[in-house]
Amino acid sequence: MGGPDRTGAVFAALADPTRRDLLARLSSGGPSTATALAAGLPVTRQAVARHLLVLADAGLVRGARAGRETRYRVTPEPLADAVSWMTAVGADWDRRLAALRDLLA
Amino acid sequence: MGGPDRTGAVFAALADPTRRDLLARLSSGGPSTATALAAGLPVTRQAVARHLLVLADAGLVRGARAGRETRYRVTPEPLADAVSWMTAVGADWDRRLAALRDLLA
């Protein structure tokens, strides 16, 4: 199916504090540009642009060029896959606990 | 509470395919040891032990020594925080979309 380790890319993208900050700002403050986002962060514009590229590769944001600026917006669909994976682990573990409990009863 | 950037540690731990594999094996196959887990993976025992240490630092597993072996089991509570964060981003974005839709209507 398409990209290898798509879920891993999402987790890797979310592992960086700056990227989580960017995602939070984009989701609560609405679409914005790399330059505007960099103004509120302690890193350069290029670093922010690179982070946005990583987020875009993970499918978490999408950039659309309008004139001389590129505006990024959140595309939260891949989060569903990640949540799926985590809840599956939790569910398997819970089922295992339940089975053990039944065995002991 | 706890350490700084606890959520980041969880995402960073989940970013590695080997660690996700370990977590999946532990949750579906029950508690196990580093040596036993390494037998089914293309890496050495030490690498697995290191990964388990990272997972333990993130609070996702917990090791208990019984005699000469250390048995690791899943502790999925930190997953809840990560899911919280993700659903919050999704919710903020959805609310923003709803507000925009209302504005246009």
Next chain:
DNA sequence: ATGATGTGCAACGATGGATTTGCAGGTCGG
């Protein structure tokens, strides 16, 4: 006690990520 098994720690090389600086191209306003 002795050998086998399981574990942990330390050092090493290799790989990839994060950030900065510098530069070139495209776009808007006067």
Next chain:
DNA sequence: CCGACCTGCAAATCCATCGTTGCACATCAT
């Protein structure tokens, strides 16, 4: 047309992580 602004690409540096090997210590069975 020209200056100002925003963007993208490339090179260089620094640091963390991943995986390995080697060794020392603890534990179980015989």
